[in-house]
Amino acid sequence: MYWKDLSDVSTQLESKNYISTDAINMSVYLAAKLGKPLLIEGPPGVGKTEIAKVLSAIYDTDLIRLQCYEGLSVEHAIYEWDYHRQLLALKLIEADSLSLSEKEGLIFDDKYLLRRPLLQSISQHKSPVLLLDELDRADEEFESFLLELLSEWQISIPEIGTIQAITKPQVIITSNRTRELSEALRRRCMYLWLDYPTLEKEQEIVRRKVPEINETLSREICVFIQEVRKMRINKVPSISETIDWAFALSGMHIEHLERAMIEDTLGIVLKDWKDIRTAQDSLSELFERVGVIQKLKA
């Protein structure tokens, strides 16, 4: 295992500019310790995928990513034969009088095997981080297949045989809960629920990601975003929206949040026209709650 102890996790994550919480540290630590996959659920944009990226940077190993989608098939997830080269090879050996099994052995060779993410992840000498992104988008068939891989760490290819894992990857699975993942899969994983960060954490994130921003503005932005998240809107702004906004506003050398400026740049924070309208309608109210108005007067 990579980690010395639990406190080591937060130090290292922080050194890679990932502002973590106690719950994240514990899950990451235990997942590595017990060699279990880590299933992370939460709303979009709270840093689920980021955990995998940061971990691979800390472990100093490859990040192998598989973006899941409906209908994800064996050919895209595990392996595929290189048909063009197989056909070419067949043509080349046409004249040779080889037996069928010899021909078969020749074209179903390792060099014609295209390794897709899952096969890649178990055939590396240094254990990589395998990120299965948005698993909820893949269908149940793929999920069931994954169960086998996650418990046996082997993949069988009919033409070659079973391929055993050289090293077990650290698996990170993320899900946006568009559908419920199966109980069987959950049981094989460590579970982590990631929610939107608290005000302090969010400010810390902004400070790290946009170092040039002044303290007052970053605080106002974070308070404003936190208030917007409490509203009844379709698409709640995520951390990346906060960072984008902070970046944009600080780039324009703005010191304080102002009403007109917010109205002009609301498109960075909210991505749905109904949401924008709702926010515009209750902008004064928002302002009051945020306490920005008082500050402006002062």
Next chain:
Amino acid sequence: MISRTLNLPDLILRFCRYLRQAGYNIGPTEEKDALLSLADRYILSHEETFARCLKSQLCKSRLQVEQFDLLYEQFWKEMDRATDSKIKELEDEKNEQTPQRPPPIQDIKDWLYNHRSGDTYELAQESAISAQGTYEIHPDEKDLKEIFHLVNQVIHKIANRRSRRYESSHSRGTIDIRKSIRKNLLTNDEIIKLSRKIKKKNLRIVLLCDVSKSMDLYSRFFMQFMYAFKKLMQRTELFAFSTKLFHITEEISAESLSKSLDQIIKKVDDWSSGTRIGESLQTFVKNYGHRHLNSKTVVFILSDGWDTGDPELISDSMAVIHRRAMKVIWLNPLMQNRGWKPEVLGMTAAMPFIDLLLPLHNVDSIRSIVRAKL
């Protein structure tokens, strides 16, 4: 609490059992992992890391994460109380419900075969309010044929969506290169025989039918409707509910309708009693949801929405069904009445989670389902 390190493993196992009673899915593997991860000096030395470690070990969903802290606190309180007063802790609280008297089988049989007793008929009429519609009381074979014909159209309408997965096909579809190469290894290195693949259909249907007293008038027709569905579409799961939920897929799969009905009567011992939609739906979600609900499932609920249970249970379970299923279609026999509005408590609770609300009371009304934008 950490001072009890002497019997810590024992305590953790008790805690796991405690969580299991609260609905957590914890088996020996989880218990083993929890114990293993606690063999870490750092974790064990701080009370909050100890709790957090158990939390991240034993919770497997958002709901469980949210409930955990409270359960954890409760557990230790109970443990303290138990050690204080030396009473046996963690007692199972089972609220035994008084079993309801099952209606005599002959009554149901009479009713299903149209030998109604006056009592039933009266009640059924009452429940249908001032039904002006022309409901079927004596459907014969011709009707069944018509029902089959129309249900087939309904299925065709909803099942035209294809999966993104492929299955092999004889003549249609794109070329499956992998299969073609394997097939043609035998012939002289030339690709002569082509294998093809098409995207497969993968729709599933779940039908939940209310068979409580208020639905008596339509139950027979609904049984025919469900029978037709099962016959025409293999991947259909059928349930009947009144105060309890019954899985009747197997029973309805008999070779003839009358045989199916016989079997259903034997199984459903709760026919034309009260209605507890919420509880029945909750049972469905809890016991069958995982197997039968996914993004390719169309759920039909056949009910008038008259409910004597807790409407909150309805909205909770409907929310789950709506989230997991592809579409939720509610078929209400009372919709035929002019001026009908979904005002019954059960209906208002379910309304936000219904994609489509349609009438279903006789053969003709199936046509409206065919016409609807499914």
